[in-house]
Amino acid sequence: MSLDLIIPAPSATDEARRQIEICNACRYCEGFCAVFPAMTRQKSFADGDLTQLANLCHNCRGCYYACQYTAPHEFALNIPAALAEVRVESWERLARPQALARLFQTHGVAMAGLLVVALAVFFWALGALRPVEGAGFYAHLAHNTLVAIFAPAFVLPLLLIALSVRDYWREVGGGRVRLAHLLRAFDSAARMKNLSGGHGEGCNFEKGDRFSDRRRVFHQLMMYGFLLCFASTSSATLMHYLLGLEAPYALISVPKLLGVPGGLMMAVGAVGLGWLKLRADRSLGAARVWGGEMAFVLLLGAVALTGLGLYVATGSALVGPLLAVHLSTVMVLFLLMPFSKMVHGFYRLAALVAEAGQPAPSSANE
Amino acid sequence: MKDWPETFDLAVVGGGNAALCAAITAAEAGASVLILEGAPKTYRGGNSRHTRNFRCMHKGPMFPLTDAYEEEEYLHDLMLVTKGKTDEGLARMAIRSSEECLPWMMAHGVRFQPSLSGTLSLSRTNAFFLGGGKALVNAYYNTAEDLGVKVAYDAQVTHVHREGDRITHLDTEIAGRPVTVKARAFVLASGGFQADIDWLARAWGPSARNFLIRGTPYNRGVVLRDMLDQGAESVGDPTQCHAVAIDGRAPKYDGGIVTRLDCVPFSIVLNTNGERFYNEGEDVWPKRYAIWGRLVAAQPDQVGFALIDAKSIDLFMPSVFPPVKADTIEELADKMGLDPQAVRATVDGFNAACRPGKFHPTELDGLATEGLDVPKTNWARPLDTPPYYGYQLRPGVTFTYLGLKVDAHAQVHSAEGSIRNLWAAGEIMAGSILGQGYLAGFGMTIGTVFGRIAGKEAAAHVA
Ligand SMILES: Cc1cc2nc3c(=O)[nH]c(=O)nc-3n(C[C@H](O)[C@H](O)[C@H](O)COP(=O)(O)OP(=O)(O)OC[C@H]3O[C@@H](n4cnc5c(N)ncnc54)[C@H](O)[C@@H]3O)c2cc1C
């Protein structure tokens, strides 16, 4: 075989371009989501345009099951997979350092490995840094020690993400952001409009060509649960520093009223999302990152369950080990924000804001 | 097949829109129903899976339709395209029934969306399926499945057994194995014969071998032929088919909607000799696009070449394949396999015949050439701004006109009278209404209206 017979495999972006150009001549899927109306603004697609379309796509899969050109048709359309591939590639490309993103986006095992390391560190810390005084879990690890560990582990990844999102904005040619764009983007995310199927009956994630709202429900449980937990932790920090009120807090207190329901929602969301992921067709997503995504869902579940466990175990001998496990999961979640599926939320929001800043899709033709 | 009854109440031949409407209607009336879809599951739904809308009468705004579209106007539009070759009684019935089809479709899982971008002119008359025809087909299969309808894929019906005024059973091949299907009633909804190129070539002439088939390769007219051979009454011109000019690079079958090209009004169109052959600017494109299939079919090798310059390239819907692009007319001609000198001469002649005036892409602007044998009467602007673009055009067949003649009950007839347990719906009987021409969205209307009638009549027959 001569060398010039070997045709290089097209890049994910080239493959997505091929498929999107077919869609742009068809447009039947215009009602499903924001991706199709957005594509009608152009006739040709630069790499940045495809990055933007890919991050707008919520992988609802409506456009796969409705497409008359899926394999074995020679056009072999699979838009959900093509865009998922471009999306993950964009996260890997825009992350710094890129190698970490490639590792953790793809490999659940890597995430588990990091978790083991974190566990070891925290168990060591609990033994070595045990404070002389303190109540509740501060009896195990002093508040100041916790802050000293977690503040940088939280802030640094966020800074990295901010840099990446700035690069994203440049790549997709985002314009000036106005309040109205933000409001529209947040509204869309708050209702998960792009998983509604356009008719409000949900997406095609796990039930083939039938519609289901399960993914939307579990995702929102996860998202709002996470936000509640985050608010809980933030309120506790404020109470600690501003009001001098220290944990443990009573059930009727702001941190608990936010945290307990939040933890429960996250736990249900994680179980649900993991279950859906097992039932869904892997070939309609970025198959190579399936493991990393699943590990991320499980990690979120572990954060929630160990947090709830910690609350239930208050005062018992289990607090020490549970605390170590909980802190480890939270630590890994934070550290991996720029390198795991977690980052999708930031890009998704950026994509929605960028889309909101574009003129309404034209219907200039005909 | 293990859970099949010995005899079904109703066997439906075909698995597109008309078949599904019939099957669902009959199943809801309590009949046990079998759908025999000749295609494998991945290609189920025939040409219906390529559609995007259906034409619907309505007396006032009714989502997703705007304004009103009443019976007389609808009929007038139909008469215009068929040049009066229409059974007015059946046409009126189909038109009137279309209004109640919309809520029926929604109740059976079909979802609608506002008119697609680029099709605003249809927002009043045509209701667009959310996700297109395949989404509609999927919704109907799910509804049918929930009603207990059995579906056999890869199930080709090869012969319909007629004994006098009754059908007794079907010979089929399911996944390559012969199976006899018994039922008390039968609905034929297996489409036209356009995918049988030999038949097309016999009817149209050998040039039909160069035609592309826009839809499914599974509509080969096997059942239609079989019924005609058994003396079923037919209707529609057996030599004619509906053909439009599509991108010459389209696949032989199943290229569907994306292969259409809307560039003609802004182009000059040449044949293989590098000569223009028809007025590209005769009328707005929606009114003219259906004639270009025949025009191109009449040219040598059944091929045409549309040339455009940079001024006009963004005036029409994007094409599925990028156009051929060149910096000079000669280079473009060469890349498209045409004689550069001949094309240069044609372009020079055309350019010299263009007159100054106001160009308006969305209306008849009267910007016409002067002194050409083949004039261009609107949108005539010289081709003078590089880069130049080119598309190859070929005839793409949508459907054939020859079909089974049915009455208002969708019943099939022979010379001796009606065949008592046989009905037909969809493309296979569309000739009963569409004698020639085509009205966008009317194919799905015919299938839905007559599919439902056939299902109802069949269920009543076996009840
Ligand atoms: C590209 C394209 C776009 C179109 N767009 C529109 C549109 O927007 N609106 C509109 O109204 N019309 C449109 N049409 C026309 C429309 O597709 C038809 O009028 C309509 O689909 C006919 O429906 P049907 O159920 O009769 O046939 P089909 O949907 O073609 O179904 C025929 C079925 O019969 C099966 N079959 C064939 N032979 C056998 C056999 N021997 N045994 C078993 N099964 C068999 C086939 O597999 C298929 O499932 C379009 C057509 C094309 C090609």
Ligand code: SF4
């Ligand atoms: S996914 Fe298929 S049906 Fe949907 S717009 Fe693209 S080509 Fe058309």
Ligand code: SF4
């Ligand atoms: S998968 Fe869903 S969200 Fe993504 S492009 Fe297709 S329809 Fe839109």
